[in-house]
Amino acid sequence: MPNYSLKLLFVSTPVGALGTGIGGGVELSLYNIAQEMLRRGHSLQILAPVGSKLAQLPIIEIPGNRQIIAQSQGRDTPIMMPDNSVLANMWEYARQVQGEYDLIVNFAYDWLPFYVTPFFDKAIAHFVSMGSLSVAMDKMVVQVVAKFPGTIGFYTPSQAATFALNTECACLSSGVDLSLYEFCPNPNNYLAWLGRIAPEKALEDAVQAAQISNIPLKIMGKMQDEEYWQKICITYPNAPIEYLGFLSTTNMQQQLRQCIALLMTPRWIEAFGNVAIEALACGVPVIAYRRGGPAEIVQDGKTGFLVEPDSVKGLVSAIAHLPQIDRSNCRQSAETDYSLEALGDRFEHWFRVMLK
Numbered sequence: 001m002p003n004y005s006l007k008l009l010f011v012s013t014p015v016g017a018l019g020t021g022i023g024g025g026v027e028l029s030l031y032n033i034a035q036e037m038l039r040r041g042h043s044l045q046i047l048a049p050v051g052s053k054l055a056q057l058p059i060i061e062i063p064g065n066r067q068i069i070a071q072s073q074g075r076d077t078p079i080m081m082p083d084n085s086v087l088a089n090m091w092e093y094a095r096q097v098q099g100e101y102d103l104i105v106n107f108a109y110d111w112l113p114f115y116v117t118p119f120f121d122k123a124i125a126h127f128v129s130m131g132s133l134s135v136a137m138d139k140m141v142v143q144v145v146a147k148f149p150g151t152i153g154f155y156t157p158s159q160a161a162t163f164a165l166n167t168e169c170a171c172l173s174s175g176v177d178l179s180l181y182e183f184c185p186n187p188n189n190y191l192a193w194l195g196r197i198a199p200e201k202a203l204e205d206a207v208q209a210a211q212i213s214n215i216p217l218k219i220m221g222k223m224q225d226e227e228y229w230q231k232i233c234i235t236y237p238n239a240p241i242e243y244l245g246f247l248s249t250t251n252m253q254q255q256l257r258q259c260i261a262l263l264m265t266p267r268w269i270e271a272f273g274n275v276a277i278e279a280l281a282c283g284v285p286v287i288a289y290r291r292g293g294p295a296e297i298v299q300d301g302k303t304g305f306l307v308e309p310d311s312v313k314g315l316v317s318a319i320a321h322l323p324q325i326d327r328s329n330c331r332q333s334a335e336t337d338y339s340l341e342a343l344g345d346r347f348e349h350w351f352r353v354m355l356k
């Protein structure tokens with residue numbers, strides 16, 4: 001395959017400006033993949049809502065009204081497009097400039113980009129960032145897989161399996177810039193929980209586990225559902241919890257690295273769980289429910305523990321067994337499987353196969 005450099009157009013998630021944390025894990029993925037493509041000499045532009053800022057990445061800000069987050073909708077809820085939709089505006093812009101690029105890469109978990117795919121002259125790679133959430137999206141994913149084989153990518157096989165596709169799709173996993181995460185051999189007696197504060201993340205289970213274990217819990221991430229947070233505070237008034245807000249990677253890892261473990265309590269099939277590899281990169285063991293992405297990341301008993309889903313007792317028992325985990329194994333597993341270079345290799349290969 002010729003090694004010419006690629007001209008890439010990334011189209012971001014329409015749920016919020018990049019850098020605000022509303023886009024959750026897909027923000028971090030887009031940032032890391034973009035950074036790695038530029039490092040390899042490819043050229044890149046990113047279309048994202050006004051207000052987006054990610055280090056010195058080349059962003060073209062597109063105005064318009066945000067899209068409602070897909071996980072707040074029911075499986076049969078009709079697809080809704082706000083007036084002056086930023087999603088529609090981003091894809092109209094992409095249509096106009098498509099001639100300047102080799103490949104368009106979609107990071108939005110939305111119906112429209114899949115629907116317009118056949119109307120474009122240029123190939124569109126769709127990176128799907130969550131498991132199956134709605135009938136409408138499932139149908140679109142199946143349709144694009146059928147018409148344009150090889151153009152759909154997921155984080156993990158367990159996430160892909162939720163769409164019941166009958167063809168192999170690319171599973172790209174994820175990766176982080178390991179140089180941003182500092183290994184910590186001797187932690188303090190804290191637990192950590194990272195992620196968007198929202199019902200599908202089941203923070204309440206981690207709060208209960210911290211209370212039973214009597215170990216303080218540091219909570220970091222975007223406050224997505226204030227009502228949900230208030231309910232937790234009212235239900236567990238004496239839990240030893242502290243909410244630190246949505247921090248930059250540097251400040252977040254400064255807190256995370258000092259913890260004895262990260263608790264991952266997804267109520268849904270977590271597509272991947274970038275926070276798991278951020279913890280491993282700091283040498284922090286991960287205690288996670290055995291489902292979805294985390295179950296493919298954590299090596300049970302070696303880099304953390306996999307627990308029966310929704311079992312707070314299981315979390316508490318795993319916390320008690322943490323001394324048996326060697327924290328350098330956690331950092332090692334991040335270096336082996338989740339470096340930016342490994343991520344870049346997987347994405348570049350996926351792009352080049354599509355362009356053959």
Ligand code: HBI
Nearest residue numbers: 013023024026069070108109129
């Ligand atoms: N909802 N409608 C919509 N579109 C997205 O791109 C989207 C979302 N909800 C969550 C989300 N993206 C990301 O936080 C996850 O993919 C990680």
